[in-house]
Amino acid sequence: MAPKDNNVQEEEPLQAVIITDSFNNRYKPLTLDRPRCLLPLGNMPIIDYTLEFLAASQVQEIFILSCYLSDMVRDYIKNSRWVKSTLPPKIHTIATQECYSVGDALRELDAKQLLRGDFILVSGDVISNVKLDAILEEHKKRRETDKNCIMTMVLKKASPTHRLRAQGEESLYILDSKTNQCIHCEPLELYPQKNKFKVDVDAFENHPKVQIRNDLIDCQIDICSLEVPALFTENFDYQDMRKDFVRGILQSDILGKTIYCHVLTDQYAARAKSTKMYDAISKDVISRWTFPLTPDSNIQLGDNYRHSRNQIYKDQSVILARSAKLVEKVIVGANTEIGENSRISNSTIGHNCKIGDNVVIENSYIWDNVVIESNCNIYKSFIADNAHIWENVNVKKGCMISYNVEVGPNVDVDEFTKLTLHEPDNDTDYTEISNYQKLGEKSKAYLWEDKSSEDDDDEYDKNEKLTIAMSYLGRENVVQEYDDLDDSDVSSSSDEDELFLDDEAIQQKNNREIIATLERAFAENHSIENAALELNTLKMACNIQFRDLRVLAIPAVLSRIDADNPAQKIIERWGPLIAKFIHSDEDQVDAIYSIQKFCAKSEYHSKMLAVILKIFYDIDVLDEDNIIQWYGKSATEESLTEKERAIRTTALPLIQWLQSAEEESESDEDDEDDEDEEESEEEDDDDSEEESEESDE
């Protein structure tokens, strides 16, 4: 089955394995219909970059392992020029079933026994112009001296704030200065945020001089020996290449295997791991960092790009209206038409697109056969194949408009909206209907939502979620905020040692941050979802509880009530935001205490407690049970001030009204339930209350 080339005799053919699955959902909904490796980047499927790169490195035989939508990968390869040409590399596609991780894929590979020597392992989204020959040589030489060397990781040098770094996914490496052996690998996760990390002293024992490097990007190009898949088979719990395998090997004394690194300094390598990385890589392709993999190399059949000033690549067949303007860093594919007075900058436009008059496209990726009618604005978004944007549509940053979706006319698409033709799983009709109204008369789309629910407390999930949130195109702002926070956080606790770990100061800083975010939301009239998302991000970054958010958000919202803005209006507008931070009955009671506390402080609001509670009750933020429970409990609460006690009584009419309304439905069981809840709340609550709930009876 090996390609019978002349040089087979002298050495074994070089093999490479591409794992096309990413095992995450970063590109959804764009990847619902097409696997990630076939998404076009610079109007060429990503996998072609990977294959070109491997072919340039003299790889003879390539195995493409795919699980998700493997038919599409197979068909694409079957019809591609790779198979048609008789030159190496020879490509095999292997469809694997039931693969949930890189580990599974490698175990599958091991079972198939296809590999015969050292091989190159890459993922299907690598874009690189590295010549691997030298690195391979290095690896082979190393194998001669160090029999235990099983892998060489190719890492790219880039400063900690480099655009190609995916925040939360990079690692810190400790390498031996002489041999480049990897001694330690510390993942840098966004959550929980680490202010320091520890390294075992023993790790340095045989390495008098090492380098600690925080400036390396893992581009997931590995040169592996045959032991690697075997080790995956042995350790069937290994999932991820880096998190499990590399760390497992480095920490294990028993295996005694070693891993080396090769640091690239002047060649290009990156992975289109997320949409944000996709954006960064696209710009690098346009700026020719990836030479010779640039559009004007016309790698694909039928392409005929020409490179002109300001990094503009235009196919010869493009029809550009006289007044249309390509500003800079633009790729325009074959047979695309662009109308009068349209302006396009920092974007890629696919084949056979039709762009109307007065369209502004910035920082966006428009794939093939897209129709954009006149007077549209598109900013930092993805528009996939065959989508149709009707007139006067304003697509705001971070949107992903999937295949065949139609939007418009005359609408604004909110930030980070994801549209697809796939029906949502949970068949709640109302989102669909409201979408039709929101997205214009001719629209044909469903909103696609991340399924991951809000209240995952698992640390791993939090990190994952935060990482994903950061990885979307257009997320720069949030990242920047995070960066500031990161600095301040780190510095304030960097004074660890004996000096001072000033929790209070950190908390104050966090509080300021949250209040500033709230103020901004009020001032710019954000939607509840956006404000909640931002606050949640902050919550994770600051590592605080929902309660802290509530304690800050409630006064912030209520203090906006004044003569001009009646309570009704304010609470109906912002109450749902507070509702986002309330998850249980205990939370509700706690929230009422916060409201009470706030009202007691301000003369103006002191008479409004009942009114405020009533409105919260009306918009379903607070339940009658909990209001009544609060009323009973706070009667004997010792921590309350005089003033707070006084205004409590003003709520009496409301309580009576609620009780009368409830009496009909109330049963004895409820009482018992209440009691239980109170007890558990007692534990949650920081206030050291005495056994006050007994008095409720």
Place this chain on the structure above:
Amino acid sequence: MYPLTEENSLPKALLPIANKPLLYYQLQWLVKAGIQDVIVTCHKDIAQKINVYLNTVYDVFNEIKVEVVAINDYVGTADALRYLKEKDKLKQMDLIVISCDLVTDIPPHHILDVHRVVNPAMTALYYEDPKADSEKSNKEMDTADYIGIEPNRSQLVYVASKTDFSTELPFRMSLLQKFPVINFYTQLRDAHLYIFKQWIFDMLLQKKNISSVRGELVPLLVKCQSASQDWLEKEGLDKCNSSTSSSGASTPLTPNNFNHDDNKNTTMCTAIICNAGYCGRANTLPTYSEINRYMTRQSSEQRIPDSADVSPKTQVGPDSLVGDSSKIGERCSIKKSVIGSHCTIGRNVKIIGSVIMDYIVIEDNVKLENCIVCNNGKVLEKCHLINCEVAANFVVPKNSKL
């Protein structure tokens, strides 16, 4: 260094290396560096001995002014500096702080040039312990440090003592944010040669709790580089920095100091790794013997001075040195060793890799290997000593075998 530095013997600074006291080497190095004022601080008990040495023996360098300051209490290095500062002995300029046990042949201008060009708050010299691999004795492990150096500007960014962290080493993320690449060494030794900016002494005056240069002052300065502004304010270090750049006295050490970009990164610690020349510290007995051997080999002086009386049937290896007026009997063999002045060595004595100080009597048929015999010591007949240290005025009885 016990028992070499017992009270009736010599202070550490005067222990001989190739028949010259340790202090000689630092002073010579400083002279080479063109330093004119030297202050020797020492404990009051030994001040007299050092004074005597400087006045009587050490008369070669008339061009430099050496002042001995005696300090009453037993104090740390930083305390000593503070004492000097309080007594107003220090001039308004950058200072070199050097330990009395450093022996090096690195050209001084090498270090001074770096200090002048980079203009850091502190320059420190590190050397690679050549013996670290082979002899991992406990004593040496104690002095070992973890050193992190930023390669581009050779900035010292991480210092940790091996004794403090026995299992795990902590790294702060803020540090790595600021310095993404850190060269990390486990076998570098602190040469105890520092060049400090003037303001550091002012700071020492304010901070009475710093008592050791290596243990406290250096880590503090290193930390300043990566710490936040808040922290600096709290520690009162920011003012120190700014006040110096405003005073900006041009000093002999920094003649080209124009104070231009002084304000950013004022507390920069530069590390110099000695890889060209020889560098070693005689702070433990093994290192002391090692340096002795090395310097003896390097010594350009006459191997056997005219005043020495060496029997012609005795072999003195080219890597050995014999002091003035020493007598060596017949059929002796002396290799890799230093014999001090006014020693009397009997017949058939074998001395290998040893340091024999002054006024020592060694009788017949003695065999010494890797030994140090202090002033006025006596080794009687037929002793076999291996790896021994003989204190001053001690008499090793006949036929001892150790």
